[in-house]
Amino acid sequence: MPTPSPSLPTEFADLEPYADWALQGEGARYDKRLASTMDELQAFYDAAFPRMEAAMSYLDQYSLDALPDDAKHLLWLYCALITASFPVEVWRQPRVPDSGASSFDAVLEPAV
């Protein structure tokens, strides 16, 4: 089987183990957070958070409507880091406290 090509820009090859977080759509990123353990969320955060400033500088060389696929994946990975940051920085649990079974679904959001 051919090795899949790296999904992130080569400058961010160190984040490749977390490339499965590069999901399009807030709903998909939120579902992955709920399906993760705190250890998994912490590992993703610890790897990606220190690289966020570098990632934004890298992405800022492109116009948002002309992002190459690998850069788009990097952007979505950082959207996912935002989603994952809440449990890691504050709650210590994947779901916001006192939210029970309530849901709140994105029905319209930017394509990129």
Add this chain to the structure above:
Amino acid sequence: MPHFTKPAEGSWTEHYPELGTQPVDYQDSISPEFYELEREAIFSRTWLNVGRIEQLPKVGSYFTKEIDAARTSIIVVRASDGEIRAFHNICRHRGNKLVWQDYPGEETSGTCRQFTCKYHAWRYSLEGDLTFVQQESEFFDLDKADYPLASVQVDVWEGFIFVNFDPTNTTPLREYLGELGKGIEGYPFQELTQVHKYRAEVGSNWKLFIDAFAEFYHAPVLHAKQAVSAESRKLSERGYEALAYGIDGPHGMVSSWGGMAPPKDLNMVKPIERVLRSGLFGPWDGPDFGEMPPGINPARNKAWGIDSFVFFPNFMVLVWKPNWVLTYHYWPTSYNTHIFEGTCYFVPPKNARERLAQELAVVTFKEYALQDGNTLEATQTMLESATPVKTFPLGDQEVLLRQLHHTARAYVSEYQQQTAKTPVKA
């Protein structure tokens, strides 16, 4: 000691004497009979916001809206003359729903040159005229001019499209929205075209969610776990006081402080907020729109952060200091359920950095709303329970709640008086 000045009467509530200060009966939120009256007295008679003009960019652009509270579905369309029109979503032939995709109960949108019924291919122009009848010669003295789509009053305020289901309504939209609407005219809503929209089915009466978003008294408590702990402690010791409240007719507003965009002390906020320069109050480096309309920050307070306008019955507009806007809609589906919509509007981001700052504001809003929505179900079930607790004291920071329930009761009562005068036709 209040931190911010209150009216001369000593409280915001007493400034509006018709509201009273006595405990409030929440029967209006648990009674199926009262809800049926609200459908007639409120949702079938007042101006309802159903969308924005940017959703209809060109001739033939349309969307449908399900409005269960008014027992209808509507089509909103930009007609050939460029004007926006609205119609009941029903084919004049045999009553089939005219515009829908796959699932008749789901809303849809798109662009078309005419509306064609899925059932027998009767066609209507964008102006609602019946233009084609399949096998027309089979019908008896059928004049197509007698069968246009049933139109609905529609009007636009600051780019927000409203409809009114009462054909006898003579109050223009702008007059209905009153001083509070007038006060924010000119705000550049049309610049905020980057949209994130959320939807939730909530197990509570529609007014209970407005209650939750029309007061911030709950914020330091219910949302305590959202902030870093030192900040959270400080907020809850201080409690909450608004800068100002305003009430005009059935509508209300609360003006609030908000020192978080950017914060005075970076240690007040979470690490991700420091890097992205964003948070609950929005991206710290928002666009500069220059001078604000006079209705924004009415107290002219330097600590101002957000104004929340409650346009009766079910539309809220929140204008944040860093120049983004959040709207809320509450669409009742029964006396104890409703659909909540929360829509975030930003200027289109110029780069990934701005896109990520907006994403943080949006998902922070989502996490707060999840806590709010869940709490409402806890309130609804207990209000409905056999517990012998029927009235509830509302504080001065809850003056808009008092106003909302007072207004709903007044509309229902007026409707009952009117219908009592009208003899029922057999």
